[in-house]
Amino acid sequence: MGAESLDLLREKLQQDPFARALGIRLLLLEKGLARLEMPLGEHTRNFLGMTHGAAIFALADQAFAAACNSHGERSVAFNVTISFLAPPRGDRLVAEARELSRSKNVGVYHIQVNDADGSAVAEVQGLAYRRSERT
Amino acid sequence: MGAESLDLLREKLQQDPFARALGIRLLLLEKGLARLEMPLGEHTRNFLGMTHGAAIFALADQAFAAACNSHGERSVAFNVTISFLAPPRGDRLVAEARELSRSKNVGVYHIQVNDADGSAVAEVQGLAYRRSERT
Amino acid sequence: MGAESLDLLREKLQQDPFARALGIRLLLLEKGLARLEMPLGEHTRNFLGMTHGAAIFALADQAFAAACNSHGERSVAFNVTISFLAPPRGDRLVAEARELSRSKNVGVYHIQVNDADGSAVAEVQGLAYRRSERT
Amino acid sequence: MGAESLDLLREKLQQDPFARALGIRLLLLEKGLARLEMPLGEHTRNFLGMTHGAAIFALADQAFAAACNSHGERSVAFNVTISFLAPPRGDRLVAEARELSRSKNVGVYHIQVNDADGSAVAEVQGLAYRRSERT
Numbered sequence: 123m124g125a126e127s128l129d130l131l132r133e134k135l136q137q138d139p140f141a142r143a144l145g146i147r148l149l150l151l152e153k154g155l156a157r158l159e160m161p162l163g164e165h166t167r168n169f170l171g172m173t174h175g176a177a178i179f180a181l182a183d184q185a186f187a188a189a190c191n192s193h194g195e196r197s198v199a200f201n202v203t204i205s206f207l208a209p210p211r212g213d214r215l216v217a218e219a220r221e222l223s224r225s226k227n228v229g230v231y232h233i234q235v236n237d238a239d240g241s242a243v244a245e246v247q248g249l250a251y252r253r254s255e256r257t
Numbered sequence: 258m259g260a261e262s263l264d265l266l267r268e269k270l271q272q273d274p275f276a277r278a279l280g281i282r283l284l285l286l287e288k289g290l291a292r293l294e295m296p297l298g299e300h301t302r303n304f305l306g307m308t309h310g311a312a313i314f315a316l317a318d319q320a321f322a323a324a325c326n327s328h329g330e331r332s333v334a335f336n337v338t339i340s341f342l343a344p345p346r347g348d349r350l351v352a353e354a355r356e357l358s359r360s361k362n363v364g365v366y367h368i369q370v371n372d373a374d375g376s377a378v379a380e381v382q383g384l385a386y387r388r389s390e391r392t
Numbered sequence: 393m394g395a396e397s398l399d400l401l402r403e404k405l406q407q408d409p410f411a412r413a414l415g416i417r418l419l420l421l422e423k424g425l426a427r428l429e430m431p432l433g434e435h436t437r438n439f440l441g442m443t444h445g446a447a448i449f450a451l452a453d454q455a456f457a458a459a460c461n462s463h464g465e466r467s468v469a470f471n472v473t474i475s476f477l478a479p480p481r482g483d484r485l486v487a488e489a490r491e492l493s494r495s496k497n498v499g500v501y502h503i504q505v506n507d508a509d510g511s512a513v514a515e516v517q518g519l520a521y522r523r524s525e526r527t
Numbered sequence: 528m529g530a531e532s533l534d535l536l537r538e539k540l541q542q543d544p545f546a547r548a549l550g551i552r553l554l555l556l557e558k559g560l561a562r563l564e565m566p567l568g569e570h571t572r573n574f575l576g577m578t579h580g581a582a583i584f585a586l587a588d589q590a591f592a593a594a595c596n597s598h599g600e601r602s603v604a605f606n607v608t609i610s611f612l613a614p615p616r617g618d619r620l621v622a623e624a625r626e627l628s629r630s631k632n633v634g635v636y637h638i639q640v641n642d643a644d645g646s647a648v649a650e651v652q653g654l655a656y657r658r659s660e661r662t
Binding site: 409436469471474 | 539542544545548559569570572575578581582592601603605608609611612
């Protein structure tokens, strides 16, 4: 995927309706690597007053989607596993997705979600299936 | 957890800020069992025009939270695994969470997410840690 | 898959070298459903004197393989998630694998592992990819 | 955990009955890091003639156990997720487990399993619960 294609993907990601509603912003996108952030606030809370697990997942999943589509082939998530370590502190989360390995049709990604202090909030592993069509 | 406590939990769940923003509604809540629905629309789409995986996860996770807190002890998610089967059709999703088993401190839940046609969209397994405090 | 094909699969499973070494026995095999048992002993212990998590996994995985190959199409495991609930008591484990759902290429299975007392030891979710070739 | 304690853990791991039966050998053990290898052969095959997924898991799980017990506190696996990438080639597998992060009670580990060619065979994420007792 050339620099132009990455630019196109960046633009598309910024317009993702679900991610936009959560204020998710793309910080970095390279082949097999993506970094995104999300502000925390009232809208990301659950009924116990904590950050909702699904908000943490949303940021991780968006980072996963960015990284696994960075090769120019359209990829679809098959399985995602998230382990929650500790409730976040501070006003935002940062997620970084990295490609662990790729076979012909399948790619595996690790996504780490940290809070504003740099403390680990969640560790995520995602499995994606690659299709031959262009993104 | 008596009927009154379940009523209290129902009320709290309806006020969950993250779930409310997605239009998630509680359909049924009993001990170890919860059914919820979520409308699909522009706000649940990803940059490829499909339903965002994190929107599907959000509904499943909320059903998981409802079921694992239905015993009156506060439970925290440790690990959630989601397998995506097929893109949803129709205008809403329904998730049903069921307790598979419980040991002293840990509970495991299965959450199935179906679309409006009743076709399976995702299968989820959640592991929760129970604390002794009351919810 | 007709009755003859299920008989053939039963025979193949009984000859699985890895499963045989662990003493795994097939108790039941139908379309989308399998039940197997494994004796516990010195050979299934870990360095802490407990039943090895990988021994528990081995029984679950064999049940998963039996169930997901019971339709006559060769299936390959893509992802397996195991949650451990409690150490087993007694001298054997029983695992039951059940098909949760199937789309065109993908099937999801739930496998429950119980000990001799019928207490839950592990809950497992498996994702398999189906190929068109016959088993 | 001092050097002596790591020596003690190394010795215990070498005597693990389940791992010994599979020929698993410890190559490296440091705090939060472990590398192990396992020979492939007839005994690690499944009924389709391929390396059994549970054999691959066994090596990964043993590496996980080594790494998560390397701090001198006894740790118990709660959840393990394995994604299979490609069938292994060659006569052995190598697994490396690395600590991703640790909170007060919980640790998350990534385990990569490669074949003799260095090609990725499986990617694994493990969640462990720490107890206060010494190993």
